[in-house]
Amino acid sequence: MQTNFTSAQLADPHMAASEKILRSCVHCGFCTATCPTYLLLGDELDSPRGRIYLIKDMLEGGKPATAEVVKHIDRCLSCLSCMTTCPSGVHYMHLVDHARAHIEQTYKRDATDRLLRALLAHILPYRNRFRLALGAALFAKPFRPLLAHLPRVGKRLAAMVALAPPRSPAVTAEPAPLTRADRRRVAILEGCAQPVLQPAINAAARRLLARADIEVVRVAEEGCCGALVHHMGREAQALEFARRNIDAWITAIDQQGIEAIIITASGCGTTVKDYGFMLRDDPLYAEKARRVSALTCDITEFLDRLDLPAVSTAPKRAVAYHSACSMQHGQQIRDEPKRLLRNAGFTVRDVPEGHICCGSAGVYNILQPEIAGRLRDRKVGNIERLRPDIIATGNIGCITQIGGGTAIPVVHTVELLDWAHGGPMPPALERAPGLNSRVVQFPLA
Amino acid sequence: MSSIAFPTPDPAILARRDDIIAGLAALLPPECLVTSEDERRAFETDALTAYRRLPLAVALPRNTAEVAAVMAFCHREGVKIVPRGAGTSLAGGAIPQEDAVVIGVSKLNRILSVDYANRTARVEAGVTNLSISDAVMPDGFFYAPDPSSQLACTIAGNIGMNSGGAHCLKYGVTINNILGVKMVLIDGTVVDIGGQALDPAGLDLLGLIVGSEGQLGIVTEATVRLLRLAEGARPVLFGFDSSEAAGECVAAIIGAGIVPVAMEFMDKPAIEICEAFAKAGYPLDVEAMLIVEVEGSEEEMEAQLARICEIARRYGVKVVKESRSATETALIWKGRKSAFGATGRVADYICMDGTVPTSQLPYVLKRTGEIVASYGLRVANVFHAGDGNMHPLILYNVNDPAEQAKAEAAGNDILRLCVDAGGCLTGEHGVGIEKRDLMRHQFSEVDLTQQMRVRAVFDGRWLLNPAKVFPLDGRIAA
Ligand SMILES: Cc1cc2nc3c(=O)[nH]c(=O)nc-3n(C[C@H](O)[C@H](O)[C@H](O)COP(=O)(O)OP(=O)(O)OC[C@H]3O[C@@H](n4cnc5c(N)ncnc54)[C@H](O)[C@@H]3O)c2cc1C
Ligand code: SF4
Ligand code: SF4
Ligand code: SF4
Numbered sequence: 001m002q003t004n005f006t007s008a009q010l011a012d013p014h015m016a017a018s019e020k021i022l023r024s025c026v027h028c029g030f031c032t033a034t035c036p037t038y039l040l041l042g043d044e045l046d047s048p049r050g051r052i053y054l055i056k057d058m059l060e061g062g063k064p065a066t067a068e069v070v071k072h073i074d075r076c077l078s079c080l081s082c083m084t085t086c087p088s089g090v091h092y093m094h095l096v097d098h099a100r101a102h103i104e105q106t107y108k109r110d111a112t113d114r115l116l117r118a119l120l121a122h123i124l125p126y127r128n129r130f131r132l133a134l135g136a137a138l139f140a141k142p143f144r145p146l147l148a149h150l151p152r153v154g155k156r157l158a159a160m161v162a163l164a165p166p167r168s169p170a171v172t173a174e175p176a177p178l179t180r181a182d183r184r185r186v187a188i189l190e191g192c193a194q195p196v197l198q199p200a201i202n203a204a205a206r207r208l209l210a211r212a213d214i215e216v217v218r219v220a221e222e223g224c225c226g227a228l229v230h231h232m233g234r235e236a237q238a239l240e241f242a243r244r245n246i247d248a249w250i251t252a253i254d255q256q257g258i259e260a261i262i263i264t265a266s267g268c269g270t271t272v273k274d275y276g277f278m279l280r281d282d283p284l285y286a287e288k289a290r291r292v293s294a295l296t297c298d299i300t301e302f303l304d305r306l307d308l309p310a311v312s313t314a315p316k317r318a319v320a321y322h323s324a325c326s327m328q329h330g331q332q333i334r335d336e337p338k339r340l341l342r343n344a345g346f347t348v349r350d351v352p353e354g355h356i357c358c359g360s361a362g363v364y365n366i367l368q369p370e371i372a373g374r375l376r377d378r379k380v381g382n383i384e385r386l387r388p389d390i391i392a393t394g395n396i397g398c399i400t401q402i403g404g405g406t407a408i409p410v411v412h413t414v415e416l417l418d419w420a421h422g423g424p425m426p427p428a429l430e431r432a433p434g435l436n437s438r439v440v441q442f443p444l445a
Numbered sequence: 446m447s448s449i450a451f452p453t454p455d456p457a458i459l460a461r462r463d464d465i466i467a468g469l470a471a472l473l474p475p476e477c478l479v480t481s482e483d484e485r486r487a488f489e490t491d492a493l494t495a496y497r498r499l500p501l502a503v504a505l506p507r508n509t510a511e512v513a514a515v516m517a518f519c520h521r522e523g524v525k526i527v528p529r530g531a532g533t534s535l536a537g538g539a540i541p542q543e544d545a546v547v548i549g550v551s552k553l554n555r556i557l558s559v560d561y562a563n564r565t566a567r568v569e570a571g572v573t574n575l576s577i578s579d580a581v582m583p584d585g586f587f588y589a590p591d592p593s594s595q596l597a598c599t600i601a602g603n604i605g606m607n608s609g610g611a612h613c614l615k616y617g618v619t620i621n622n623i624l625g626v627k628m629v630l631i632d633g634t635v636v637d638i639g640g641q642a643l644d645p646a647g648l649d650l651l652g653l654i655v656g657s658e659g660q661l662g663i664v665t666e667a668t669v670r671l672l673r674l675a676e677g678a679r680p681v682l683f684g685f686d687s688s689e690a691a692g693e694c695v696a697a698i699i700g701a702g703i704v705p706v707a708m709e710f711m712d713k714p715a716i717e718i719c720e721a722f723a724k725a726g727y728p729l730d731v732e733a734m735l736i737v738e739v740e741g742s743e744e745e746m747e748a749q750l751a752r753i754c755e756i757a758r759r760y761g762v763k764v765v766k767e768s769r770s771a772t773e774t775a776l777i778w779k780g781r782k783s784a785f786g787a788t789g790r791v792a793d794y795i796c797m798d799g800t801v802p803t804s805q806l807p808y809v810l811k812r813t814g815e816i817v818a819s820y821g822l823r824v825a826n827v828f829h830a831g832d833g834n835m836h837p838l839i840l841y842n843v844n845d846p847a848e849q850a851k852a853e854a855a856g857n858d859i860l861r862l863c864v865d866a867g868g869c870l871t872g873e874h875g876v877g878i879e880k881r882d883l884m885r886h887q888f889s890e891v892d893l894t895q896q897m898r899v900r901a902v903f904d905g906r907w908l909l910n911p912a913k914v915f916p917l918d919g920r921i922a923a
Contacts, residue, residue, distance in 0.1 A: 001494050002793075002843040023844075026789035027494045029533045033573055033597040042552035042571065043505055044532065045479065045487055053487040068481045085596070087722055087786025 001025050004060050013281050015059065018098050022056050025049075025090045031082035036357045036375055037075050045072045048082035048092055055099040064106035065099075073099055075371060077364050078231055079325035079357035080270075084332070093330070094277065097230065104233030117232055120363050125192045125224035125241065183215045186260045186302070187252050189245075189272065192224035194265050194396040200427050201396070204418035205264050205299050211421060212306050217256050221248035227271035230278075231362045242275050243285055246292050253295065261296045264414060266395040267362060270330030272296045298327065299414055300394060304336040311345045311420050319346045319416065320388035322379070322402060324395035325357045337394055337413045344420035349386045353378070360401035372401070380405040390429065392416055403428075448853050449878050451498060451912050454543035458501070458524060465524055466502055469546070472514045477552070479503035488529070488547050492594075493537035493879060495795070495843060500527065500541035507552045509627060509635055509665040516663065517633025519546055525908050526631075528659035530571065530602030533594045535785075535796050536877025538605060538658050542912050548663055550601045556580050557666070564671045565624060565641060570601035570664045574608075577669060586671040589616035592873070593782040600667050607656030609873035611707040611781065612738070614831035616672065618873065620655040627666035628654065631904045641668060653899065658875050659910040661903040678706065678740035680777045681750060683757050684731030684764030688712050688814070688826065691733035692806035694760040695830040698737075698753055699803045705749065707738040708831035709781055712810075715788075715827035715838070722787035723780030726773065728764040735830065736781060784827040785838065792823070793843035796836050797856050798880075799863025800872035803833045809866050813837050816858045820851040834872030835863065861886055876914045884916055897921045 003022050010016045031048040032038045038047035045054065054069045065073075073096065082092050109117070123129045186209065188202055195202060206216050226241035252258045263269035276293035279285040319341055327333050338348045359365055359375030379402060383391055391410040393399060403410040415426035458465070466480050479485055480502050489497040501524070506512045519526050525545035532539045532549075541547050553569035559581060560566070566577060566588070574595040577588040591610035592598055598608070604626065609618040616622070625639030639651040654661060685691040695708060711719065712733045720727040727734060735757075739749045754765060768774040780787075788794050801809050810826065817824040817839055828836040837859055841852040860870050860880060864887050870880045884893060897915055905922065 024789055026492070026786055026793070027490065028492055028594065028786045028789070029531050029597040030594070030783075030786055031597075032531060033575070038551075039554075041476075042554055043476070043479075044549070044551065045484055050487040054483060057483065057486050066481070066483050068483045072484075087783035088789035089722075 001027055001056070003056065009060075009062065014098055014101075018055075018059055018095055021091050021095045022052065024088050025052055025086075026088050027053075028087070030087060031085045031090075031092075034081045034085045034355055036077060036079060036081065036359075037371060039356065040371060040374055041075075046075055048086075051076055051099075052090070052092065052095065055095055058099065058102065065103040066107075070103055070107055070109075073103060075368060077325070077357050077359070077361040077375075079361060080329035081325060081355055081357065084329045084355065093274070097235075100231065100233035101235040102233075104235070116367070120366065121229050121232060121234055121237065124228050124363070125226070125237075127190075127192055127196055127223070130193060131196050183213060185215045185217050185256055185258045186262050187217050187219045187222075187249060187258045188262045188264065188299075189225065189268055190222060191263075191265060191268050192228075194268075197396060197400065198412070200415060201264050201412045204412070204415045204423060204426070205262065207423045208303065208308075208414060208418050208421060209262075212308065214306075217252055217258050219248045219252045225268040225271045227267055228362055230271060239278060239282075242271075242278055242289070243282075245272070246275060246279075246285060246288050249292050249295075250288050253291065259295070260302055261292065262299050262302050263296060264299045264394070264412065265397075266298055266324045266327035266331060266333070267397055269296065269298045270326040273331060298331060298333055298336075298394065300337040300340055301333060303340055303414075303417065308340070308343065308417075308421065310343060317346055317389045318349060318387070320349050320351055320383045320386045320391045320408075321413075322351055322358065322383065322391055322393040322398060322410075323354055324393055324398045325361070327394050328355065337392070340417055341392060341413065344417050346390075346392075346416060346420070349388055351379075351386065352382045354382075358398050358401050360395070360397035362397060365397075365401055376401055376405045384408070390416065408432075448850060449496060449537075449882065450917060451496075451542055451878075452917060455525075458544040461522075462501055465522060465546070468518055468522065469502060469504055469515065472518060473504055473506060473511060477505045477507060477511070479505070488532070488541060488549070491529075491532040491534040491537060491539040493535055493540065493795070493877070495849060496537050496540055496878060498540060498542045500545055500547045501543065503529075503547040503549060505549045505552050509629065512548060512550070512553075512663055512665050513629045513633040513635055515546070515548055516629050516631060520632045520908065523906070523908070525911055526663075527910050528601070528605065528663045530599035530605065531573065531594075531597050533598045533602065534606065534875065534877055535798070536606075536871070536875045536879040538875050538877035538910070538913060539602070540878060540912075550599065550663070550665065553601075553665060559671075561586065561671070563641060564673075565668050566671055567666060567668050568600055569666055570604070570626075571599050574598050574600060574603055581671055582674070585674050587674055588669055589613070589622050589672050590619050593785065595782070600669065601664050604655050604664050604667060605657065605659050606873065606875035609829065609832070609834065611709050611736075611778075611829060613873075614708060614829065615704055615706045620652060622670045623651065623655055623667055624670055625668040626651065626654060626664045628662040628664045630662045631906075631909055635665075636662075639668070656875070657900075658877065658914050660900055660914060661909065675706075675740035676742050677746060678738055678774070679746055679750075680707070680736050680738040680768050680774055681753075682727060682764065682766040682777070683735040683737060683762050684728040684766075685733045685735075686731065686761060686763055688733040688810045689807040690760045691735055692810050692830070694757055694762070695735065695806055696803045697756050697760065699831065701752070701756060703749065703752055703756075705737050705753065705831065706740050707736065708829075709736040710734075710826065710828050710830035711736070711781070711784070712826040714823065714825035714840075715784055718787050718791060718825060719780040719784050719827070722783055722790070723776055725776040725780035726766065727777075727780060728766065731763055734764075736777060781827070788825060788838055788840070792840035794825075794838040794840050795852055795856055795879075796838050796874070797859050798834070798836060798871045798874040799860050799868055800832070800834045801863050801866045801868035803830070805866040805868065806830065806833060806835075809835065809862060809868075812862055813859050816862070817855050820855045822848070822851060822855060829872070832872070833868065857883060878913055881912075881914055882916055884914070890919070893919070894921060 044050040226238035230238035276290040279289040359372035365372035409432040550571035553571035
C-alpha cells in the first residue's frame with residue numbers, strides 16, 4: 001500500500017519499521033476471513049485489514065489515538081491468525097504492538113478502565129502478588145453475581161474472578177536436581193501466572209526431561225516474560241521484564257551451558273522469541289536478546305527433537321488437541337504436539353475451525369468479556385462435537401478459558417505425555433468424574 | 446493518484462451530511478453505522494488502493510429489511526449508494542465517493558439452508574465464497590466458481606463482478622452457478638429474481654443482474670448451485686523453456702477439444718514469488734509453467750493426462766510433475782491462489798484482466814512483456830490460461846508518482862492490445878473505475894447507449910455506484 005510518512009517521521013526507528021510493514025500490505029482482504037472478531041461482528045473495522053488501516057492513518061497523521069481507534073484495537077485478540085493467512089508476509093504483530101504503545105502514550109482511558117488495567121499490570125506478572133490475589137478471588141467467587149452488577153467494571157471484574165481455579169492448586173513435589181558435568185542442560189521459564197495456577201505443568205515437563213537425562217537448571221532471577229503488559233501497550237514495563245530475564249538467561253547460558261530456554265506456555269513463547277526484535281535498538285541488549293530468542297523453544301518443539309521411547313501400552317483415549325493461537329500463529333508450531341501425543345498412544349482429533357481463537361488471549365477475557373465469552377462458546381461447541389475424553393493444549397490461558405465452558409477435562413500436552421511415559425495422572429483427570437475410574441490402571445508400564 | 450477521474454461530489458449533499466446521518470441513525474443501531482472520519486477512512490478503498498475516496502457514511506445492515514430501509518431513505522433524499530461486499534475488487538468497483546453512502550453486506554453472513562436433494566444452498570449475500578464449499582464439503586459437495594480471493598470475497602461481490610476462477614474452465618463462472626437472488630431495488634422494493642433451478646421461465650433477468658457491478662440494486666440473498674465433488678482430482682505441473690511455448694501448448698490443448706478442470710499459467714517471476722511463499726514444489730529452472738488439473742476416476746484422469754502429456758511434449762515440455770498427495774495438491778493451489786498477495790512481498794502491483802482467444806496467447810504474452818519493458822517496469826504473469834483470461838501483474842513502486850503513471854499507461858496499452866487481438870477488457874474482475882475510460886475502445890457509442898438504457902430502467906437518476914463502468918461523459922438519463 002501507498003504510505004505518506006515524512007522523512008522526519010521515518011527517522012524514528014519504530015516508525016520506520018511500521019512503515020515497512022504497511023508498505024507490504026496489498027489490501028487484498030484475505031486476512032479478514034480468518035479474524036475471529038470479524039467473523040463475529042462483520043465490520044471491517046474489527047478485522048485485520050481495517051485495523052491496519054486505522055493504525056496507518058493514526059501513525060501517518062502523527063495523531064493522538066481517538067476513542068474510535070482505541071475501541072477497535074482493544075478488540076483485537078492479538079491471536080495473529082491474520083499473520084498465518086497473509087500471503088504478503090505483513091507483520092501485524094509488530095504493527096499492533098507499536099499501535100498499542102502509541103495508544104498508551106497518547107490516549108487517556110476512563111478512570112475505571114485505567115484502574116482495571118493498572119490492577120492487572122501490577123498483580124498478574126508477579127507470582128507472589130498473584131498468589132495473594134487468587135486467594136482473594138476464590139473468596140470473592142460466591143459474590144460473582146453481585147460483582148457483575150457493579151456499574152461499568154462489574155462484568156469485567158466478574159470475568160476476572162470467574163477465571164480463578166475452583167481450588168488453590170497444591171504444589172507438587174519435584175525430583176531433586178542432580179548435577180553431572182556431562183549432562184545436557186536447559187532452563188524452563190517459570191514466568192508468572194502459570195506456576196501459581198498450575199504447578200503440575202512444569203513438574204510434568206521436568207519429569208519428561210529427567211527421563212531423557214536432561215538437567216533443568218534453576219534460574220532464580222527470571223520472572224514474567226512481559227507478554228501481559230506488552231499487550232496492554234506498557235512497553236517500558238515489558239522491556240524491563242525482558243531485560244531482567246535476558247540477564248538471568250545469559251548468565252545461565254554462559255556459566256552453566258544451557259542449550260535451550262524451554263517454554264511451557266505458548267503465550268510466553270511468542271514473546272520471548274520476539275525479545276530480539278523488541279530490543280533491537282538497545283545497544284546493550286540487542287545482541288543478548290537475539291541470542292536468547294534463538295535458544296528459546298516450546299517444550300513440544302524440544303521434545304520432538306528428542307528420541308522419546310515409544311509407548312507400548314496404548315491408552316486409547318480420544319484427545320481433542322486445541323492449538324493455542326500463540327502456538328499455531330505466533331510460533332507456527334502445528335504438528336509437533338500432535339505427533340508427540342500420537343506417539344504416546346493417544347488418538348488425536350483436530351478441532352473444526354481450529355484456527356480461530358478461544359477468546360483467552362492474555363487478559364482479553366477480562367478486558368473484553370463479551371467477545372471472549374462468545375468465542376469460548378464457539379470453541380467449546382466445536383470441540384464437544386468431537387466427543388473427546390480429554391482436551392489438550394499448550395497454553396495456560398486456553399486451559400483456563402476453555403475449562404470454564406466445558407465439563408471435559410482440559411490439560412496441558414506435557415501432562416498427558418508425562419502420564420503416558422510413566423508419570424502421575426494429570427490432576428484435572430483425577431478430578432473428572434467417570435474418566436479416572438475408566439483409566440485408573442493406565443499406564444500399565 | 447489520479448489519472449482516473451471521479452465525479453465532483455454534490456455540494457448540496459455534502460452540506461446536508463448531518464441530516465443524512467441522523468436519518469440513517471434512525472434506521473440502524475449505532476454498531477451498524479460508521480460515521481467518524483477515522484472509521485470511515487478504513488472503507489475508502491478496496492484492493493485497488495491507488496484510488497481512495499472517503500465516503501459520507503458506511504451502513505452495515507443486518508438483514509434485507511434494513512438494507513431496504515436504508516435504500517428507500519437514500520433514494521428519497523437523492524443520496525448516492527456504493528454497494529460493498531468484502532472490498533476485494535481489483536477494478537475499484539467498491540471504491541466510494543465523497544457524496545455517497547456505502548452499504549456493506551458483511552453482516553449478512555449466514556448460510557440459510559442447504560438442499561442436497563436439489564443440490565442448492567440459500568445464503569445471505571455477505572457469506573464468503575469459500576465458506577459455502579467449507580460447509581458442504583464434508584457431505585461431498587462444493588460451490589464451483591473459485592476466485593483466488595475465495596477465502597475473503599463474498600457471493601455479493603461475485604455476483605457484482607460475475608467472478609471466475611481456476612476451476613471455471615470446466616464448471617463455468619458465477620452466472621452459471623447462481624440460480625436466484627433476492628435483491629433490493631433503488632427505491633427499497635424487494636424482489637426475487639430467478640428461482641431454484643437453472644433457466645427458469647420468463648426474461649433472463651438473472652443474466653442481467655450477475656455482472657452488473659452494483660448498479661442495478663443490492664443483492665441480499667442468493668440461491669447457488671452445489672456440485673458433487675469429483676471422485677478424484679490431480680494437478681500436474683508442466684514446465685517450459687519459454688512463455689510462448691507454454692502459451693502455444695495451452696492453445697493446442699484447447700484446440701484438441703480437451704477440457705481439463707483447470708489450466709493455469711505462471712511465468713518465471715510468478716513461479717519464484719509463489720514458490721517462496723507456498724513451498725509447493727514448483728520447478729524453478731523453467732521460464733513458464735502450467736498447472737493442469739484433471740479429475741474423475743483413476744482411469745479417466747490417466748487417459749486425459751496421457752493426451753495432455755502427448756501435446757505438451759510437442760511443445761518441448763521440460764518438466765512434468767504430478768501431485769502425489771492431498772497435501773501436495775493443497776500446496777500447489779495455495780501457491781497459485783496466493784499469487785497476487787505474495788507479489789506484495791516484492792513490489793506493489795496493478796493487475797490487468799484482459800481476455801483473448803487462446804490462439805492469441807503466445808502473441809499477446811510476448812507483446813505484454815515488450816510493452817511493460819518499454820515503460821522500464823517489470824511484469825509477472827499468472828492467469829487462467831484455459832479461457833484466455835490474462836492477469837499481467839505490473840510491478841512498480843506506488844510511493845513514486847511517476848512509476849504509478851507509467852504502470853497505468855502500460856496497463857491501458859495491454860488492455861487495448863487484448864481488445865485488438867479479438868478479446869475483451871475484462872475476463873472476471875469487472876470494469877469498475879479501472880477500465881471505465883477504456884470502454885469506448887471496446888464498445889461503440891450505440892452499444893454503450895443501449896447498455897445505459899437498460900441500466901436506467903433500474904436507476905434512472907444514477908444513484909447506484911455511479912462512478913463506475915460507463916465513461917463519465919455522454920451518460921444518458923432515464
Ligand atoms: C488477491 C486477489 C485475487 C483475486 N482473484 C480473483 C479471481 O481469481 N477471479 C475473480 O473473478 N476475481 C478475483 N479477484 C477480484 C475480486 O475478489 C472479485 O471481484 C470479487 O468477486 C469481489 O468480491 P467482494 O466481496 O470483495 O466485492 P467488492 O469488492 O466489495 O465489490 C465488488 C463489486 O460488487 C458490487 N457489490 C458488492 N456487494 C453487492 C451487493 N450486495 N449487491 C450488488 N452489488 C454488490 C460492488 O459495488 C462492486 O462493484 C481477486 C482479488 C484479489 C484481491
Ligand atoms: S492478507 Fe495481508 S496483504 Fe492482504 S489485507 Fe491482510 S494484511 Fe494486507
Ligand atoms: S490478531 Fe487476531 S483478532 Fe487481531 S486482527 Fe489479527 S486475526 Fe484479528
Ligand atoms: S505470557 Fe503470561 S504467564 Fe507467561 S510469563 Fe508472560 S505474562 Fe506471565
